[in-house]
Amino acid sequence: MSDKSASAYWAANVRIITICMVIWALVSFGFGIILRPLLSGIPVGGTDLGFWFAQQGSILTFIVLIFFYAARMNRLDREFSVDEQ
Amino acid sequence: MDQFTLNLLVVGATFALYIGIAIWARAGSTAEFYAANRGVHPVLNGMATAADWMSAASFISMAGLIAFVGYGNSTFLMGWTGGYVLLALLLAPYLRKFGRFTVPDFIGDRFYSQTARIVAVISLLVMSITYVIGQMTGAGVAFSRFLEVQSSTGLFIASAVVFAYAVLGGMKGITYTQVAQYIVLIIAYTIPAVFISLQLTGQFLPQIGLFSTHTESGMPLLARLDQVLVELGFRDYTGNHGSTLNMVLFTMSLMIGTAGLPHVIIRFFTVPKVSDARASAGWALVFIALLYTVAPAVGAMARLNIITTIYPNGTAETPIAYDDRPQWMHTWEQTGLLRFEDKNGDGLIQYYNATPEFAAIAEERGWEGNEMVTFNQDILVLANPEIAQLPGWVIALIAAGGLAAALSTAAGLLLAISSAISHDLIKSVFNPNISEKGELLAARISMAFAIALATYLGLNPPGFAAQVVALAFGLAASSLFPAIMMGIFSKRMNSTGAIVGMLVGLGSTVLYIFTYLGWFFIPGTNMLANTAENWLFGISPLSFGTVGAILNFAAAYITLSLTKEAPEEIQELVESIRVPRGAGGAQSH
Numbered sequence: 001m002s003d004k005s006a007s008a009y010w011a012a013n014v015r016i017i018t019i020c021m022v023i024w025a026l027v028s029f030g031f032g033i034i035l036r037p038l039l040s041g042i043p044v045g046g047t048d049l050g051f052w053f054a055q056q057g058s059i060l061t062f063i064v065l066i067f068f069y070a071a072r073m074n075r076l077d078r079e080f081s082v083d084e085q
Numbered sequence: 086m087d088q089f090t091l092n093l094l095v096v097g098a099t100f101a102l103y104i105g106i107a108i109w110a111r112a113g114s115t116a117e118f119y120a121a122n123r124g125v126h127p128v129l130n131g132m133a134t135a136a137d138w139m140s141a142a143s144f145i146s147m148a149g150l151i152a153f154v155g156y157g158n159s160t161f162l163m164g165w166t167g168g169y170v171l172l173a174l175l176l177a178p179y180l181r182k183f184g185r186f187t188v189p190d191f192i193g194d195r196f197y198s199q200t201a202r203i204v205a206v207i208s209l210l211v212m213s214i215t216y217v218i219g220q221m222t223g224a225g226v227a228f229s230r231f232l233e234v235q236s237s238t239g240l241f242i243a244s245a246v247v248f249a250y251a252v253l254g255g256m257k258g259i260t261y262t263q264v265a266q267y268i269v270l271i272i273a274y275t276i277p278a279v280f281i282s283l284q285l286t287g288q289f290l291p292q293i294g295l296f297s298t299h300t301e302s303g304m305p306l307l308a309r310l311d312q313v314l315v316e317l318g319f320r321d322y323t324g325n326h327g328s329t330l331n332m333v334l335f336t337m338s339l340m341i342g343t344a345g346l347p348h349v350i351i352r353f354f355t356v357p358k359v360s361d362a363r364a365s366a367g368w369a370l371v372f373i374a375l376l377y378t379v380a381p382a383v384g385a386m387a388r389l390n391i392i393t394t395i396y397p398n399g400t401a402e403t404p405i406a407y408d409d410r411p412q413w414m415h416t417w418e419q420t421g422l423l424r425f426e427d428k429n430g431d432g433l434i435q436y437y438n439a440t441p442e443f444a445a446i447a448e449e450r451g452w453e454g455n456e457m458v459t460f461n462q463d464i465l466v467l468a469n470p471e472i473a474q475l476p477g478w479v480i481a482l483i484a485a486g487g488l489a490a491a492l493s494t495a496a497g498l499l500l501a502i503s504s505a506i507s508h509d510l511i512k513s514v515f516n517p518n519i520s521e522k523g524e525l526l527a528a529r530i531s532m533a534f535a536i537a538l539a540t541y542l543g544l545n546p547p548g549f550a551a552q553v554v555a556l557a558f559g560l561a562a563s564s565l566f567p568a569i570m571m572g573i574f575s576k577r578m579n580s581t582g583a584i585v586g587m588l589v590g591l592g593s594t595v596l597y598i599f600t601y602l603g604w605f606f607i608p609g610t611n612m613l614a615n616t617a618e619n620w621l622f623g624i625s626p627l628s629f630g631t632v633g634a635i636l637n638f639a640a641a642y643i644t645l646s647l648t649k650e651a652p653e654e655i656q657e658l659v660e661s662i663r664v665p666r667g668a669g670g671a672q673s674h
């Protein structure tokens with residue numbers, strides 16, 4: 001693998017990680033904690049959307065994020081021919 | 086058949102299963118002992134990781150922890166699951182590609198320094214040993230409660246069982262027993278939860294039930310819970326009553342602490358490929374989420390259930406008479422986890438929060454204090470099957486589930502401890518020429534030694550056992566996580582930077598915790614009272630791991646800018662761990 005494609009592969013990986021981490025922080029620290037007062041107008045089962053994110057939604061999003069990352073990276077590995085044979 | 090015999094039968098059957106697996110999965114090489122020969126299917130590894138991760142505390146105390154605080158303790162739910170995102174994205178695939186056996190292995194080789202390796206070994210030992218004490222005492226308590234033996238006898242039985250499969254099978258034996266233990270514990274947790282959800286809301290899934298209508302009152306369950314709590318002088322369940330800053334920092338500390346715990350990280354060395362390591366973290370979180378999304382539902386429902394049991398006609402009406410209390414209360418009063426005291430001598434149970442604000446109402450009603458004087462939070466899970474009037478075998482299953490949770494976590498920690506001794510100290514530092522057979526023997530002896538130490542500490546737990554878990558997370562967050570992350574994401578990071586960073590992170594966190602909780606947790610030696618007014622910027626000692634991690638990163642990069650960057654061959658090593666291709670089987674040095 002050439003130096004150029006190695007750095008392109010790594011840059012693409014870091015970009016995917018960054019996107020995932022932004023969502024990770026948004027659903028937990030954001031919706032679940034800091035932004036909860038802003039979401040208080042959206043009722044969910046006797047409370048508000050922020051509470052749902054803090055006790056259910058963030059965990060479900062985390063699962064989706066990991067599988068998304070795993071699938072996206074498998075594709076990236078093949079594109080750059082660095083997948084395991 | 087009485088309950089005791091039933092408990093004995095179910096627990097005995099699960100133990101026989103674990104021992105059977107141990108005999109089947111004997112380890113023949115160090116690669117098998119440390120990493121199950123890297124042949125574990127990612128889904129099975131996910132299950133094993135979930136059992137490894139979920140301790141006796143998760144199983145028994147988690148629901149109660151949330152039930153008694155409400156929204157504020159969502160930190161545990163987000164923190165202990167969000168860490169897996171960090172593991173999957175930032176650490177696990179690269180450490181798997183690196184292809185060694187332990188966390189200090191990576192730190193020592195990547196930072197080309199025995200000092201870095203030894204600093205990593207020390208922080209690993211401190212955090213894993215402190216963590217294992219809680220598991221051993223947890224196993225002892227679970228035994229004594231369900232099998233009516235002394236908790237010390239229970240502890241010896243637990244040690245003997247762990248000894249059998251951990252010494253024989255190492256990581257291989259531990260992995261497959263953890264898979265079995267996960268299945269036992271998740272069934273035990275879910276069955277009572279489904280029934281209580283059906284009874285209260287008519288919903289089969291507790292996760293849905295939590296946000297559904299409470300059948301009895303016709304109101305949303307959480308709104309009803311808020312209402313009755315406020316009527317009894319408690320704070321509402323869904324409101325935020327703490328500092329937002331601490332909530333953020335504490336959640337973050339739990340997340341990076343989780344990602345930095347060595348006994349969790351080493352589980353990802355057991356899968357065949359880098360891509361498996363990524364997926365396996367996802368599976369681990371699926372299996373963890375099965376418990377962690379149910380726990381808040383169990384907590385809220387059990388709390389509401391207990392209040393409506395005591396006040397069958399609403400909180401404004403007379404509570405039940407002590408003599409009319411349900412059978413499960415009789416049972417649990419005998420354990421001391423539940424205790425009533427008829428303070429005003431009216432024969433009724435008044436359960437409320439005796440705050441100054443509530444004093445006027447209490448006086449008007451002739452109440453002279455809260456009469457449910459002991460209400461241990463663990464009851465919410467332990468008594469759940471009885472509260473929901475489920476058959477005896479479900480109660481027996483809870484016993485087996487609690488023990489499975491304690492044993493699986495203890496075994497994972499013991500492996501992290503023993504491999505740090507046999508691989509990182511004996512093989513890498515003291516005797517690099519040790520043979521494969523010699524190292525395997527050393528690994529078995531270290532394991533036996535670790536079990537003996539854990540048993541001793543479980544029998545004589547230092548008084549600070551509860552606070553120590555916070556310390557373990559603080560250390561993992563402030564020392565190992567930043568070091569590993571910089572080792573992967575910064576090619577230039579050198580040994581001096583990493584060592585200075587780890588020492589600054591460790592030192593600042595330990596100093597901050599000891600300042601408020603006492604030197605080595607000895608009561609009275611704390612320099613400042615542990616109250617919010619004294620905390621630096623209002624940061625609680627439990628939340629300080631995040632700050633320690635930031636200081637670690639900062640110190641490392643400042644040091645790097647003053648010293649020479651990592652040598653060429655190390656930068657090439659980092660290049661190679663960044664790409665999945667070429668991750669072979671197990672390698673030793």
